Amino acid sequence: MNNFKSLRNLVVHSPRFILSALMVLAVSVAAFAQTLTVHGTVVDPDGEPIIGGTVLVPGTNKAAATDIDGNYSLTGVPSDGKIEFRYVGYVNVTENVNGRSEINVKMNLDSQMLDEVVVVGYGVQKKSDVTGAMTNVSAKELNTRPVSNAFEALQGKAAGVDITTSERPGTLGSIYIRGQRSLTAEGGPLYVVDGVPLMSASAIETLNPRDIESIDVLKDASATAIYGSRGANGVIIVTTRNGKPGNFSLNYSGSVTTSRIVDRAKSMSAEDFVNFKRWAAYNLDPETYASPYAPTKENDAKIFGSALDGNTSYDNVMRGWATGTWNPSAMLDTDWTDYVTQTGISTEHTLSASGGNEKMNAYGSFGYLSNDGTQKGQWYKRYTGKVSVNISPVKWFEIQASINASWQEQDYGIARLKARSNSGPDAIYDYAKSIFNHAIPYDEDGNRIINPGGENTIYTVIGEQEHTTQKSQTFRALGSFSAILKLGEIWEPLKGLQYKIAFGPDFRHWREGAYVDGFSVNTINADGTEGKNWARLQNRRDFSWTLDNMITYNRTFAKKHNVGVTLLQTASKWDVETSSMEANNLAKDSYKWNAFNTVDLLNKDNAAGMSSGITERQLESYMIRVNYGFDDRYLLTLSGRWDGASQLAAGKKWDFFPSAAIAWRLNQEAFLRDYTWLNNLKLRLGVGTTGNAAVSPYSTLGSINSYWLPTPNGNQQIWVTNEPYYVKDLTGMANQDLGWEKTTQWNVGVDFGFFNNRLSGGIDMYWSKTNDLLMSTTIPSLTGYNTTLANVGKTSNKGVEVTISAVPVETRYFNWNTNLNFAWQKDKIDELAYGKNDMKDNSWFIGEQLSIFYGYKNDGIWQDTPEDRAEMEKWNANGYNFTPGNVRPHDMDGDYKMTDEDRVVLGNTRPNWTLGWSNNFTYRGIELGFQIIGRFGYYFNTGGQPMTATANQYAFEYWTPENPDATYQKPILAQATAGSGDPYASLLGYQKASFLKMRNISIGYNFPARLLEKATIKNLKIYAQAINPFSIYQSVDGYDLDTGKTYYNRSFAFGLEIGF
Secondary structure, three states, X not given: OHHHHHHHHHHHHOHHHHHHHHHHHHHHHHHHHOEEEEEEEEEXXXXXXXXXXXXXXXXXXXXXXXXXXXXXXXXXXXXXXXXXXXXXXXXXXXXXXXXXXEOOEEOOEOOOOOOOEEXXXXXXXXXXXXXXXXXXXXXXXXXXXXXXXXXXXXXXXXXXXXXXXXXXXXXXXXXXXXXXXXXXXXXXXEEEEOOEEOOOOOOOOOOOHHHEEEEEEEOOHHHHHHHHHHOOOOEEEXXXXXXXXXXXXXXXXXXXXXXXXXXXXXXXXXHHHHHHHHHHHHHHOOOOOOOOOOOOHHHHXXXXXXXHHOOHHHHHHHHOOOOOOOOHHHOOOOOHHHHOEOOEEEEXXXXXXXXXXOOEEEEEEEEEEEEEOOEOOOEEEEEEEEEEEEEEEEOOEEEEEEEEEEEEEEEOOOOOOOOOOOOOOOOHHHHHHOOOOOOOOEOOOOXXXXXXXXXXXXXXXXXXXXXXXXXXXXXXXXXXXXXEEEHHHHOHHHOOEEEEEEEEEEEEEEXXXXXXXXXXXXXXXXXXXXXXXXXXXXXEEEEEXXXXXXXXXXXXEOOXXXXXXXXXXXXXXXXXXXXXXEEEOOOOHXXXXXXXXXXXXXXHHHXXXXXXXXXXXXXXXXXXXXXXXXXXXXXXXXXXXXEEEOOOOOOOOEEEXXXXXXXXXXXXXXXOOOOOOXXXXXXXXXXXXEEEOOOOOOOOOOOOEEEEEEEOOEEEXXXXXXXXXXXXOOOOEOOXXXXXXXXXXXXXXXXXXXXXXXXXXEEEXXXXXXXXXXXXXXXXXXXXXXXXXXXXXXXEEEEEEEEEEEEEEEOOOEEEEEEEEEEEEEEEEEEEOOEOOOEHHHOEOOOOOOOEEEEOOEEEEOOOOHHHHHHHHHHHOOOOOOOOOOEEEOOOOOXXXXXXXXXXXXXXXOOOEEEEEEEEEEEOOEEEEEEEEEEEEEEEEOOOOOOOOOOOOEOOOEOEOOEOOOOEOOOOOOOXXXXXXXXXXXXXXXXXXXXXXEEEXXXXXXXXXXXXXXXXXXXXXXXXXXXXXXXXXXXXXXXXXXXXXXXXXXXXXXXXXXXX
């Protein structure tokens, strides 16, 4: 109490104390008021929220991002400081805080940037400055649906890029950019990941698609020529995600996809097949077999009896005669595909983190993918890790490092390993479809029947996935390391000058173990006892690296002259080591491929073998590129690259690949500037030459083979070339003059944007000529060789590509975005190895497309009419045996004989037209989208239908007197190994092909930011998708032309994306 009184007296009677206290309080309040929390909304010129914009305090690591409503909140902001607002494609905005806690901003479009920065190879450019033909696909477009790899994500997104579909887990379809140019050399594009050209057996399928920031496709030679010999077939540049300055962020994305097989050509039911086989027997010999209109038990006994399956299928047919009259419903009807299919489950998860400041930032992610296929025995797993770091300790020096690593495991499933025929099915589902529905899976003792249906070419699939395995493991690490010295930041006169050194290693190790036990249908003995097992172990190790030294200079003079110069020296090396061993009769099934030391190598029955090898090649290059722009109106790009490839002949290794392109931005001209609805109008013209040296590294060196020659003193090793007594397959003669295959391409294009770019796109037309084709040609055998590689022949290619993007509806709450791309291309052979002579053995014809079907045309099916019977008599007088219901070949020369002179080009195997169309509708937080893809203008070969009735039959219509307009001919009983009973049955297999398919339909919901703030969640999205829900059009009945088979997977996916 006394202490309190003393304090009171001190306060009351000491003015000095009061003054001191007030000063301390004032300082404390001032210190507290120096920083505050600022919030607000960022919108575009139309008042729509800008999502994902960056809000930061310059010179600090304080940053935030705008949410789906354009809102932001930034803490620790100096009350007298500044806030900067950034968003790609918009002009940066800087606001003085002046003590305000709420700052709302409207951002305007940056007319100089148009909409984005794109990667053009060895650098980046504003899209408005690009002079070549290219397509940019953003991360948002790539991740519109859950996919296993980047190829699937890219399908249908870029005009002129044709990607086919593969349904087997862990496998890829084919990809072509602007068609085909070479007859025998590699036709795939070059892949570049974070500046590193890929050379290993893996492409970009090992990358996690969610780690990809963007994909840029370079298509014309003026854009690809800077990659010289490797850019002949187009270039796909992948940029993976990097860290960004700003607050730490953590993101998760995951999905679950279920899939089922949809078959457009089911097998015949037991009832239909029994009737079908009756027709086949009757058509073969109507005197011996009863008419299908009046079936008898005795007739069926002759047709279906077989001891090969213990007469189990015969007994099943006899069930239908149990009452004395034919009752097909009494038979057992087995759908064999039920034994080999399952619901495919695919799950994928990606966890990523990013953050840092202007001096150092990083990105890291971990991904997991598991895909159990719709066919039993097929599965694929992938683990991915991605780490990238950007360090800028001072403004004149940067270090960038990135590593993409993956571990993959795959079981390829049943294929043709140890198969009794190399032309049979390559998947267990196709095997199952070859088995008759009236066949029985098990005998009375519960044992599987090896030859169900009683045919020696048909084998059971029951449990086959337990007897055959083909497992592979792949580890891949792809690095990108670089350092940049900005000389212009050190000394002002050197402004715009910088030096970059980059190193890109790529390591890949692939290991495959295959095993087929003695009870597989491909190895089991005819009496059902265990046959010879077989094992194989293969290894392949790829290691490549690329080292770049690059000097760049970019500067603007007098505010009108933009100059850019790139000087590059680069070297690459690639080596591949392979090894393989295989043998029969492993001691135990559990050994699989891991105990070859238990095999007796001297026992011929074990068929033991081994091999190993190494392949090396190198490439050295020098490149110069000059860019010039005047007043943002007139643009010029010139480049030249010198490549030296080790695999070509001495004196032919080096060549020069130039390119040039010009562009004119008409919308920047004075006479068009007043048209406010015109945002972009650019004309482009480019020409360039690229090379192709995609042949074996030792094609110019003489090959020699090693053999073991039996002698009285044992086996002696000998080395020979094409010694006829020892060599089975002749090797080609080395060509010491083998040089580059060269392609020169012209490209004319126009880019446009109207109405604030609500309607934008581009149109490109191109023409290319390829000379000195790398081809294998036949040479006189007196040389000791039969073939050699040479630079002979010419091809050409032309096409048109159109890309249109539009925003037909744009309101405050509802938006509709649509993107359409389509392309037409046609290639042609201009000259071949023998000058103007066709090469029929290879199906190469001057004036025709590069990949075609060559054979007989057909005129449908012979009918039972007086006109057709009169024609058949003329044919049959020449030894033929045509009857109504047979396939009618087309006689080109009218001599009533089918000879080689009647063969013609039926059509091209690759599409002339491709299409992709994507639409996205948003209403508040709800998203609805769909994508359509299509391929048109080509031929597809179904193989026809043998109609022998000794192999299972698809449920297609076939000719009968009452059904003369059927698609396929009448059945004729015949051995499957002898081919169809109708010698021209295969002609009906060549059909015009086109399809239009709904690739996916998606619906999603983005939760409002105001609901997530309390949980410190930045964004949350849930979605559902239907993948391959239906086809709009398929020109070939019973086939899905997207997969090239009768079946495809229909899937449903559910996913979640969340960020903190």
